[in-house]
Amino acid sequence: MSYPVSARAGIVVTGTEVLTGRVQDRNGPWLADRLLELGVELAHITICGDRPSDIEAQLRFLAGEGVDLIVTSGGLGPTADDVTVATVAEFSGRELILDDALEATIADILRRLMGRSGVGEVDFDAVLAANRKQAMVPQGAEILSPVGTAPGVVVPGTPTIVVLPGPPRELQPMWDKAIRTDGVQQAIAGRTEYRQATIRMFGLPESGLAETLRDGEQSIADFDRLEITTCLRRGELEIVTRYEPDAAPVYDALLALLQTRHGREIFSTDGALVDDQVAELLAGRTIATAESCTAGLVAARLTDRPGSSAYVAGGVVSYSNEAKSALLGVDPRLIAEHGAVSEPVAEAMAMGALRRFEADTAISTTGIAGPGGGSAEKPVGTVCFSVQLADGRSTTTTLVLPGNRSDVRERSTTVAMHLLRRLLSTPAGVGHA
Amino acid sequence: MSYPVSARAGIVVTGTEVLTGRVQDRNGPWLADRLLELGVELAHITICGDRPSDIEAQLRFLAGEGVDLIVTSGGLGPTADDVTVATVAEFSGRELILDDALEATIADILRRLMGRSGVGEVDFDAVLAANRKQAMVPQGAEILSPVGTAPGVVVPGTPTIVVLPGPPRELQPMWDKAIRTDGVQQAIAGRTEYRQATIRMFGLPESGLAETLRDGEQSIADFDRLEITTCLRRGELEIVTRYEPDAAPVYDALLALLQTRHGREIFSTDGALVDDQVAELLAGRTIATAESCTAGLVAARLTDRPGSSAYVAGGVVSYSNEAKSALLGVDPRLIAEHGAVSEPVAEAMAMGALRRFEADTAISTTGIAGPGGGSAEKPVGTVCFSVQLADGRSTTTTLVLPGNRSDVRERSTTVAMHLLRRLLSTPAGVGHA
DSSP states (O other): OOOOOOOEEEEEEEOHHHHTTSSOOOHHHHHHHHHHHHTOEEEEEEEEOSOHHHHHHHHHHHHHTTOSEEEEESOOSSSTTOOHHHHHHHHTTOOEEEOHHHHHHHHHHHHHHHHHHOSOOOOHHHHHHHHHGGGEEETTOEEEOOSSSOOEEEEOSSSEEEEEOSSHHHHHHHHHHHHHSHHHHHHTTTOOOOEEEEEEEESOOHHHHHHHHHHHHHHSTTGGGOEEEEEEETTEEEEEEEEOGGGHHHHHHHHHHHHHHHTTTEEESSSOOHHHHHHHHTTTOOEEEEESTTTTHHHHHHTSSTTGGGTEEEEEEEOSHHHHHHHHOOOHHHHHHHOSSSHHHHHHHHHHHHHHTTOSEEEEEEEOOSSSOOOSSSOTTEEEEEEEETTSOEEEEEEEOOSSHHHHHHHHHHHHHHHHHHHHTSOTTTOOO | OOOOOOOEEEEEEEOHHHHTTSSOOOHHHHHHHHHHHHTOEEEEEEEEOSOHHHHHHHHHHHHHTTOSEEEEESOOSSSTTOOHHHHHHHHTTOOEEEOHHHHHHHHHHHHHHHHHHOOOOOOHHHHHHHHHGGGEEETTOEEEOOSSSOOEEEEOSSSEEEEEOSSHHHHHHHHHHHHHSHHHHHHTTTOOOOEEEEEEEESOOHHHHHHHHHHHHHHSTTGGGOEEEEEEETTEEEEEEEEOGGGHHHHHHHHHHHHHHHTTTEEESSSOOHHHHHHHHTTTOOEEEEESTTTTHHHHHHTSSTTGGGTEEEEEEEOSHHHHHHHHOOOHHHHHHHOSSSHHHHHHHHHHHHHHTTOSEEEEEEEOOSSSOOOSSSOTTEEEEEEEETTSOEEEEEEEOOSSHHHHHHHHHHHHHHHHHHHHTSOTTTOOO
């Protein structure tokens, strides 16, 4: 693997709740990905609490290491322990000044938020005073408009410092604006342009992929011009490859090798998620769910995206045996004979959902998420799935999934998505399994 | 805020897969907890790749910041990119020497591992040579016997450096041995014992809390002996306070002030989560859910914990109007008259769930998660909730929640938990709202 000369960056994550592990940092990894995509090399991530001297020490460290860009996250709230902007201003030798236009913007946002919250009576002027602090910016900084109530700032210099809020849903939308600022563009001028491509697989063990990659190293010329990282997550394998544009033929050779060896397991070569694919396959259809061990997670995942009400009718969480019979019409004798976790019951649940919701597509899950309830015959992690279509196509299967209660529930949800994808993309008349 | 003199520590997490976010670091948070328990103050966590110069820079930074103890994780394997021990040795000015006893120990472990792995034919002498590297330790270091194949080392000095392996299942068992070494005991001799207390609130804006804390600063003597951090998450405020044992009366005064001002919003002063409280309140009861906009998230959250099948009967995700009527018995005229997102429909959904699942507790949600579907009268974020108990107690309310689709759905789920908590903890005969 080669490391081309490039722009270098460091990330400073602030927040005592992150330093002490009470909140898991999601910004460091997210920013690391964005920097990689840009072709900027990430050298260090540093995490500290809300103490100005510690934040300042980390800025000094990174500047001393010669990075071109520092990105900070957190510490932009209205409370006294939020000190990042003031600390960055002092570090850059810039005065903090009140930005009147920004103050007015924040006041507008707060008025709107408070007007509709109905959470309780608070003196609006006191709130404004607390939030005035958020309108103080380092002189000469570029302002990134707030997504929540906290604005970000870009302080140009050597290094340029991008100051972003802590909540990921505020930080992420601000990033695109941040990289378009002059300050950041100057800092990352020395970067190398990379292409990045993502291949997704389902159902292949990581060791199988490793073997193919070792073979590729032998059989594909210039294989070392590809920077390949693989990641296994909930049964899906994600293969991300970065390469300089002129190494595109090498990437094409890799893709061809993977398709020859693992064509059945590859479900995406354009970055699309299984959720995107299932949403597309469900257009014009109506789906209902019947969940036991996943208890709503499949319905929640199907409705995660805007517009899903066009094809999701609803679902039943039938946690108890009584609910399976009363709401889905599962024959109690079927449960008595085969047990609640069995393929006949999974089929009956899915068929009940088809009927009760007048849907044309239904999926069911019934399993043992643990930690209790397992047996020698049906250990913890045993989950039965059934997909039923109104045209008679169907698929029913049983898997034993690894991990703890939460792993089994999440993994089952992902398996359900893939079973839907496979059956819905099979031509009619072929799919009865 | 005062920072009592104490032993201070820093953590260095190494590994390119962690730096680039492909693998989530679990060692930093785990070590942070252990240090807090010991009364050692954690100042910095730094993360870098497998490059000696970056690791050395982080050690230099932490030593320069005057920490008494550095703990590193990762980079102890047999391959060439594992460089932590050599880098620490060079940083401490100690020679690397082969420890014969340790080499024999590692050889024994490898012989046992390879005997049972069946992974394939490998030349044992080649493996031993690769692993000889793991028996090279800095002169004068204390050795921590391997849990996997990699030994840890404690290099005494100013600061003392504890070098631990990356896999959490190897690092964690080594920690107890590490803190018992002379090197670590000397480094942490100056530690202070702290107490830590957590208060949780729901329904108070962060700025309201900030105002009370500012008042506390004026009215409570020695307020600066409390180290307070606040964190806002899905409408819940978490306030964590650390203090030395003799500052307990100061903490008691803070708690009394918060209870006077925000008694209605405080729901936990002992660290318990709303999930813990709801699980306890549901013991001996049977709950059913009727969800529209949350689409299964409330059912999934209630069944998140082991043993929940004792009190969760199930639920209906009634995404379409037809499903609300067919599965929950909501009168279609009610929907036509008030709209699907309305308090009468929320009530009818919860009452339908009570009936259909023969439950004694039911909760419903119906709202507009967005991005589409909003109107001037009912903007995106409008969510109606209803809790109905079989004994006639009930509560129904409408909120307008901020954020995007996913925020509205998650926040609604948290609100549902709090409405359940409030009604179930109200004495019978009082709760009809």
